[in-house]
Amino acid sequence: MIKQVLISIVFGAAVLTVGILIGHFGITKSGSSSPSWVKDVAKDVDEDFVEKFMSTVDNIQIQENLRELTKVPHMATTAGDEETVNLMLKRWQDPSTGLDQAWREEYLVHLSFPDPKNPNKVTVVSPSDTVLHTAREKEKSYTPDQDDPEVVQPYAAYSPPGHPQGKLVYANQGKPGDYQKLNETVDLRGTIAITRYGGAGRAAKAINAAPYGVIGVLVYTDPLDINDGLMSDVNETYPHSWYMPPSGVERGSFNTHYGDMRTPYLAAKDETYRIPVEDITGIPPIPIQPIGFEDAYILICALGGEAAPSVWQGAFNCTYNFGGPGFTNTSAFNNSDVRLDIFNNNVLKNSSNVMGIIRGSVEPDRYVIYGNHRDSWVHGAIDPSSGTSVMLEITRVLGQMVKQGLWRPRRSIIFGSWGAEEFGLIGSAEYTEQYFAKLSERTIAYINVDIAVFANASLRASGMPSVQNVLFKAAKQVKAAGLDTSVYDNWIQYFNRTSPAHGIIPRVGYLTGAGSDYAAFVHYLGITSMDISYIYDRSKTKARIYPAYHTAYDTFDYASKYIDPGFVSHQAVARTAGNVLIRLADSLVLPLNCSDYAESLEDYLKTAVRLYEDKLQAKGISMEPLKRAVANFRSAATHLDQVILTSDLVNETPMTIRRINDQLMLLDRAFLDPLAFPDKYAYRHVIWASSSAGKQTFPGLADAYANAELTGQPRDWDKVHYHLSVLSQAIEGAANTLVDVI
Amino acid sequence: MIKQVLISIVFGAAVLTVGILIGHFGITKSGSSSPSWVKDVAKDVDEDFVEKFMSTVDNIQIQENLRELTKVPHMATTAGDEETVNLMLKRWQDPSTGLDQAWREEYLVHLSFPDPKNPNKVTVVSPSDTVLHTAREKEKSYTPDQDDPEVVQPYAAYSPPGHPQGKLVYANQGKPGDYQKLNETVDLRGTIAITRYGGAGRAAKAINAAPYGVIGVLVYTDPLDINDGLMSDVNETYPHSWYMPPSGVERGSFNTHYGDMRTPYLAAKDETYRIPVEDITGIPPIPIQPIGFEDAYILICALGGEAAPSVWQGAFNCTYNFGGPGFTNTSAFNNSDVRLDIFNNNVLKNSSNVMGIIRGSVEPDRYVIYGNHRDSWVHGAIDPSSGTSVMLEITRVLGQMVKQGLWRPRRSIIFGSWGAEEFGLIGSAEYTEQYFAKLSERTIAYINVDIAVFANASLRASGMPSVQNVLFKAAKQVKAAGLDTSVYDNWIQYFNRTSPAHGIIPRVGYLTGAGSDYAAFVHYLGITSMDISYIYDRSKTKARIYPAYHTAYDTFDYASKYIDPGFVSHQAVARTAGNVLIRLADSLVLPLNCSDYAESLEDYLKTAVRLYEDKLQAKGISMEPLKRAVANFRSAATHLDQVILTSDLVNETPMTIRRINDQLMLLDRAFLDPLAFPDKYAYRHVIWASSSAGKQTFPGLADAYANAELTGQPRDWDKVHYHLSVLSQAIEGAANTLVDVI
Missing domain, CATH: 3.40.630.10 (Zn peptidases)
Structure with a gap:
């Protein structure tokens, strides 16, 4: 009996244990088990x-x-x-x-757009008003594609219409320094300048010209800059290779700012306020037209005047002269003008x-x-x-x-x-x-x-x-x-x-x-x-x-x-x-790395210190706040990296993941300052804004410094100090978003 | 034996069942059961x-x-x-x-601050330079508190130092219209104006005065405006009641913008760039000093010239005159000047x-x-x-x-x-x-x-x-x-x-x-x-x-x-x-209600349409985009309210809650436009910015409209149209943040 009872107890205990095990592991709980979304929110990239x-x-x-x-x-x-x-x-x-x-x-x-009924024209006009040469209006056909009637005539979008006529000069790339140099030798008032693509923005080639009295601009692509010097469509350029044929013309938008020009900062809906066309800035103030190098060759090689500097020379087999202004008297174009007839419409x-x-x-x-x-x-x-x-x-x-x-x-x-x-x-x-x-x-x-x-x-x-x-x-x-x-x-x-x-x-x-x-x-x-x-x-x-x-x-x-x-x-x-x-x-955690951002800031800082610190110190302007800001950014980034590396993220509350991801997502937003670049349309990111100083460092600082060096005015050095404060505050602010959230 | 086997089976089955039940319900699962944070993230306010x-x-x-x-x-x-x-x-x-x-x-x-060693002084000075009256420099003591040596002398913070002396005039509250009105009767050049608190900002009382040639300003609190007319400290004012004693003076900051004046938009750290003090705007261009009504009574009741309009009259038992300029010849101050000696330091x-x-x-x-x-x-x-x-x-x-x-x-x-x-x-x-x-x-x-x-x-x-x-x-x-x-x-x-x-x-x-x-x-x-x-x-x-x-x-x-x-x-x-x-x-879901926001926008819209639509229509400016924006905001708000009401939020994934809360949290951010108010320092919220037009409606619209009505210039009507677009886009943008997130 005792034995039977013992057996029963052992048997019972064994069965109970089996039951407990089945009950615990074999049946999914409905009440207290995880909601279905618990797995979803922790899922990583597959x-x-x-x-x-x-x-x-x-x-x-x-x-x-x-x-x-x-x-x-x-x-x-x-x-x-x-x-x-x-x-x-x-x-x-x-x-x-x-x-x-x-x-x-x-x-x-x-x-x-150009006017399909009145194509833009570029001509060489003799003193007696005879047209001696007309630039090609359409690119040459090599395949049926070029014959499509919808191929738009080459033109400079946003060039004003107009009919300037004057002596031709060669202005290299149309950079400010190019016109300045040219103007030392040639009186530019009333001239037409021919420029090549590259070196300056499209619109800039006309904007830089106007203050010197230039009344019209041509632009072409020199074979040196695009074709490794090759020019012949008999066997060298497309359709024989990838090179541009002689009649090829780069079209483009000739503007400085981005976005719809008449609705700055506003979406261009039907009833949105539009600024008057005459208030638009950053577009050519004088007519400009692009042409092929086939025509540019004819014009440039006939120019008179002094030879242009060697860095101005292109691939043509002639010397690029400044222009007398105008053509050399040994050319058929002697004494002739170049005339632009531009019919673009807004x-x-x-x-x-x-x-x-x-x-x-x-x-x-x-x-x-x-x-x-x-x-x-x-x-x-x-x-x-x-x-x-x-x-x-x-x-x-x-x-x-x-x-x-x-x-x-x-x-x-x-x-x-x-x-x-x-x-x-x-x-x-x-x-x-x-x-x-x-x-x-x-x-x-x-x-x-x-x-x-x-x-x-x-x-x-x-x-x-x-x-x-x-x-x-x-x-x-x-x-x-x-x-x-x-x-x-x-x-x-x-x-x-x-x-x-x-x-x-x-x-x-x-x-x-x-x-x-x-x-x-x-x-x-x-x-x-x-x-x-x-x-x-x-x-x-x-x-x-x-x-x-x-x-x-x-x-x-x-x-x-x-x-x-x-x-x-x-x-x-x-x-x-x-x-x-x-x-x-x-990805569960966003694959964005803030320490790599720190490396770039350190690189920019190093350049800035090397280029600017001595002179700024002499002006009583300290770069310490900027150095501190970059150091704080680095240590905050290292900290956040550590948090990500050492956390058991799959088992973390989804709020923790979201918090880290928000920090990563919003990092670049912290660098915005809508007032940092008062002269640049819609540039608000203090690290990546455009810069004209050409230095691999913080753009606003580089530009402000270059300007202060140029003018020497105390107010301009103040602007350098001001921008240093703007920049330091933005970097500190970004660092603050990376440290522990409270 | 069969019976025993049967009993064993039944017993075993029963024990097994008990085991299963214990296993299933009695023991918390560690593997697949809810993580501990599942409850935390769903917790609501207790x-x-x-x-x-x-x-x-x-x-x-x-x-x-x-x-x-x-x-x-x-x-x-x-x-x-x-x-x-x-x-x-x-x-x-x-x-x-x-x-x-x-x-x-x-x-x-x-x-x-004022200079403790050179307290500011307000005196009445006779033509022979005799001081006929000196305004009280410290408020009278009624309890030991007023005797504390650290009680600062009443002064106008940010008033420039200076020693203007001239004939006194009464300029009511120092509003633009007050000086304009006064100037119709009295030549204000070289005068000292006494004004009462209220109606205009503190600094404005001096800023509005300067263009008329006023050289100094006094300001006091009229018993009408603060004491329900009561004036006597024998039994009427503090310490007998809450009313201001006759020598009481309201101090204050005399400025227009907020934040540190020398570091606009920048935190005022040690090395932050500071604008020169002379570039600070929005502060008094001429000395100004506050005085008690005890002294103001003596000065105002001695003024000559015509009686001021009835709305300019205060609680003193005399007629408030404009000033001859200066005092009436029947007073002891006949021909005397008022002199301010202001020693404030920045x-x-x-x-x-x-x-x-x-x-x-x-x-x-x-x-x-x-x-x-x-x-x-x-x-x-x-x-x-x-x-x-x-x-x-x-x-x-x-x-x-x-x-x-x-x-x-x-x-x-x-x-x-x-x-x-x-x-x-x-x-x-x-x-x-x-x-x-x-x-x-x-x-x-x-x-x-x-x-x-x-x-x-x-x-x-x-x-x-x-x-x-x-x-x-x-x-x-x-x-x-x-x-x-x-x-x-x-x-x-x-x-x-x-x-x-x-x-x-x-x-x-x-x-x-x-x-x-x-x-x-x-x-x-x-x-x-x-x-x-x-x-x-x-x-x-x-x-x-x-x-x-x-x-x-x-x-x-x-x-x-x-x-x-x-x-x-x-x-x-x-x-x-x-x-x-x-x-x-x-709270699990933030207790912020966007439909109540819609109600305020609708209210503002109603007022704007009533006040402006006819005239704007005549100018070719449509209010439809604004109406559409407000209607879209209303419907988006209603939708989000419905989502909140109809969701089983406690059982929702925490990402859903966070998403809704982000929508509610960031709603006001959507109304910011850093370029909406170019003339107002640090005002970016297009709905709640300050306004001088005094209308219960969108501030930028009201101000732009009032200005266009005043000048009648087409460019100013353009500004109304522009601001309408800014406003409509901001409200549309805010509505966009309330609709379904994708």
């Missing part, structure tokens, strides 16, 4: 998904995208532009490969952005924005449609995954196909003005891929220093086009630097100007941004940019033959940019 | 804790705080100020009732803020800021120490709970004891400049309690419309001092309005000016703010403010006898403000 994305990105799809995008010229607001709007909408609204939502947004913007036209979104699952109120402009000057196969064809492939692959329920990003992704970029980054700028508060509060980062492939040698990337690491991570995972190495390993061969923290690494550039649609994001909103492309081997060509840039030769034929046969560099860019995009959207 | 807080707030503690704070005068940067700094630090660092941390922050700021001095924090448990990176300035003009029992004694009681009660481990707020609480407010809100402004990015990104709300108790009749509150609801909730839970009713029910008797949404409710004022330390938070940072106090019964007195304001009579004796005997109104303010503070810090 490397398998990243792999899958990259392997799905297809070069042939990109090629076919480009073929479709470049069927016709699609200059902003033209019928061709409207076709691309509809193409974007169709793709992004596709039920099986589209995004969650896509729509268009219109702005009524100030544009400038118009208000509706330009569209096309927007598309993928809604985030966990943090829909955090945005990663990916953008590219849609408008071109002519067919724009490279600028911008190489970028658009890449963007369409990224959205196709991601859209498909979303539609199939295989993936949804943690954060929301916004795609922007910007309008009217060529006229001054208008679509992206208006977008940021309209949604200023929302975008400022919620945007993680902006990725810009405008010209995706300049050439097929190497990746090139620019951005805030904090994006360096995620760019590296992505570039290491992508195979370089046609090579047995990664994009990263290839990149580091072409662009590199030695980092105190990381050793030899690829050099990521800075976004200090307004060269593409990142401008408003970087400078006006202070959003962490990057610009990604593939580019050429500088050791093999001195071309300023790919030679068909802004000409009628930037076509599918040109791109597929000379820029990226097989579209494998396009594919590498799509994989790299898409990889970065997914990491920004899906 | 009403029992709110009750406990309110019942612990003690009137006698407040009284003793006030007694200690007012032992000596504590004008900014004096030894008395340093004593209060140390008191705050001692209290906030107390191991059993202090905060988590407390520290001081110093700024080197531009202040203005100095740079270190002023301290004292800061204290309670770290938040769940969202430490969200701040509720509670502030009050610490500096007074003399003993400052009411201004500001009534507020400081309330703040110290709130921190004592909350600090105790924290130290005992009974409570820790969800969000962080920051307490600020600001320095040098009396000189132009300097401490709070410098703080916001130094920590601009951090505070902009993370601050939920700012609560200002400066003068806690003006008088003991009713609560008075001002703030953004979104705080109305939480103010009501708190006020309903607090018992009105000495009454059998709630603060809310008492409040609604004194201030009320009919709301379309809520019916008759207490009227919450707007923070459109820069009257206290909320200014930088509201206007510069766009942080949702409120200002809370107890105030008098307007039906019982016409006093412009409590009569001892900025005089040597603002003492503990005065406060405890005439303002709040028993300190029960102080207690009611502490309970109300503390209740609001706890709700902002602890």
Whole structure:
């Protein structure tokens, strides 16, 4: 009996134990078990998904995208532009490969076009009013693309109309110093100046000229600057190579500021207040017109006067003279004038952005924005449609995954196909003005891929220093086009630097100007941004940019033959940019590194101290606050890095993750000061603003210092001190956002 | 055997079941059970804790705080100020009732003081240079407080030094229209103008005078404006009542902008760039000095010339004449001048803020800021120490709970004891400049309690419309001092309005000016703010403010006898403000209501349409964009309200709560435009900026319209259109932040 009882007890205990174990481990609790979102909020980027994305990105799809995008010229607001709007909408609204939502947004913007009925003319006119020479009005045809009636005549957008006539002079690149130099020898009053592209902004070539009495300006691309000196279309230039044919003309927007000119800081809606056209600043005060080097050759080689300095000489087989002013008396143009007949019109036209979104699952109120402009000057196969064809492939692959329920990003992704970029980054700028508060509060980062492939040698990337690491991570995972190495390993061969923290690494550039649609994001909103492309081997060509840039030769034929046969560099860019995009959207902790930011600030500081400290000390201005600010930034960044490294983030409360991510997301916002650059339109980021001083250091400080040195005025030294305080306070303020939050 | 087997099976099954049940329900799972933070992140405000807080707030503690704070005068940067700094630090660092941390922050700021060795003088001087009358240099003593050697002589801070002498004129309140009117009758060149307080800012009384050639200004408080006409200290004024004695003088800062004047937009650190003193704007260009009505009576009643208009007449038993200029020939002062000898000095001095924090448990990176300035003009029992004694009681009660481990707020609480407010809100402004990015990104709300108790009749509150609801909730839970009713029910008797949404409710004022330390938070940072106090019964007195304001009579004796005997109104303010503070810090969803904001915008719109639409239409300027913006804001607010109401928030992912709270927190930030008011220093909030047009509508629109009507210039009508666009875009932008986040 005792034995039986004992057995029963042991048996019972055993069964009870089994029961307890089953009950505890075998059955999922409903009451106190974790809510379903606990796992979701802790989810990190899925490397398998990243792999899958990259392997799905297809070069042939990109090629076919480009073929479709470049069927016709699609200059902003033209019928061709409207076709691309509809193409974007169709793709992004596709039920099986589209995004969650896509729509268009219109702005009524100030544009400038030539008059198709009265083409602009450049002529050489004899004293008896005989036209001795007429510059070519249209680029020469080599393929049917150039014959498209929608190819716009080469012109300088925003040049005023007018009919100036005068003696020709050669003004090199049209920089302030160029006109100053020229004016020492030649009386410039009443002259027409011919300048070459490069060295100064397009509008600047006319703005710098006017004070000397110059009444009209021509601009051309010297074969030295774009064609490695080659000039003949018999066997040297396109269609025989990627070089610009003699009649090729770079079109462009001749302006200084970005965004719609008539609605500064305001989205250009129908009823928005518009400043009078005559109040617009930063555009040419005198007529200006671009011409091909075929015509420039004829004009320049006939110039009289003294020989220009050697650095002014280009690739033509003649001496570039200043001009007498005018032509040499041994030329057929002796005593003749050059005459410009410019018929450009200003118009208000509706330009569209096309927007598309993928809604985030966990943090829909955090945005990663990916953008590219849609408008071109002519067919724009490279600028911008190489970028658009890449963007369409990224959205196709991601859209498909979303539609199939295989993936949804943690954060929301916004795609922007910007309008009217060529006229001054208008679509992206208006977008940021309209949604200023929302975008400022919620945007993680902006990725810009405008010209995706300049050439097929190497990746090139620019951005805030904090994006360096995620760019590296992505570039290491992508195979370089046609090579047995990664994009990263290839990149580091072409662009590199030695980092105190990381050793030899690829050099990521800075976004200090307004060269593409990142401008408003970087400078006006202070959003962490990057610009990604593939580019050429500088050791093999001195071309300023790919030679068909802004000409009628930037076509599918040109791109597929000379820029990226097989579209494998396009594919590498799509994989790299898409990889970065997914990491920004899906990573639990944002892949932005503030210590890399500190390294750049230290680098800028070192230069500033080296260049300025002695003289500033002599003026009683201390650089200690700036040094302290940078040191505080460094120690705050190190601290935040440590917090991220040492935390068990997957098991942390989601509030901790969000807090860290907010610190990383908002870091660049802390560098904004809307009053820091009173003379620069919409530049608010005190670290990355444009600068004319040409020093690799804090832009406002460099410019203020250069000005004070020039004038020697105590008030200008005060301005240096003032900007030092602005800068130190901004860096201290940014450091304050990185330390423990309370 | 079968039976035994059966019994064993049944027994075994039963034991197994018990085991399963124990295993499932009896033992907490460690693996898949909820992480400990799941409950924390969903916790809402604890009403029992709110009750406990309110019942612990003690009137006698407040009284003793006030007694200690007012032992000596504590004008900014004096030894008395340093004593209060140390008191705050001692209290906030107390191991059993202090905060988590407390520290001081110093700024080197531009202040203005009289010279103790050369007191300012106001005299009547005969043509033979005999001094016929000297205005009292110190206020008369009624208690030992007035004898304290640290009582500063009455003066106008930031008045320039100087010795103007001229004929006296009476200029009413020194408004632009007052001088214009006076100038029609009297040649003002070389005169001294006497003005009364009210109607125009202090500095404006001198700024408005200078263009007419006035060389010096006096200012006094007319008994009509402060004492309900009473004048005698034999039985009418303090120490017999709360009224100002005849020798009482309101001191003050005579400036227009707020913050340290020499470091606009920059925190005034030692090495910060300072503008030259001569570049400071908004301060008196000519000497100005305040005097008591005892002296003003003697001067004004001796004035010659025509009788001033009836609205210019005050309480003196004589006719207020314009002045001949100068005195009537029937007076002893016939032909005499008035002479000012002003010896004020500008100095740079270190002023301290004292800061204290309670770290938040769940969202430490969200701040509720509670502030009050610490500096007074003399003993400052009411201004500001009534507020400081309330703040110290709130921190004592909350600090105790924290130290005992009974409570820790969800969000962080920051307490600020600001320095040098009396000189132009300097401490709070410098703080916001130094920590601009951090505070902009993370601050939920700012609560200002400066003068806690003006008088003991009713609560008075001002703030953004979104705080109305939480103010009501708190006020309903607090018992009105000495009454059998709630603060809310008492409040609604004194201030009320009919709301379309809520019916008759207490009227919450707007923070459109820069009257206290909320200014930088509201206007510069766009942080949702409120200002809370107890105030008098307007039906019982016409006093412009409590009569001892900025005089040597603002003492503990005065406060405890005439303002709040028993300190029960102080207690009611502490309970109300503390209740609001706890709700902002602890509520799961922030108690800020955006639909109430919509109601205010609609109200402003209605007024704007009524006042401006016809004329604007005639000028071709449409108000439709503004109407659309307000309608969009309303519908977005309604939508967000619905989302909050219909969500099961306690069971929602914490990311959803945070998203909604971010929308509510950042709402006011969306109304900022740093370029909206180019002529107003540090005013960026397009809805609440100051306005001189005196209309209950959008300030920039009202001012631009008034100016265009005045000048009739097309360019000024353009400015109206421009501001309409700025305003519409800001409201649209704010609406965009309230709709679904993607």
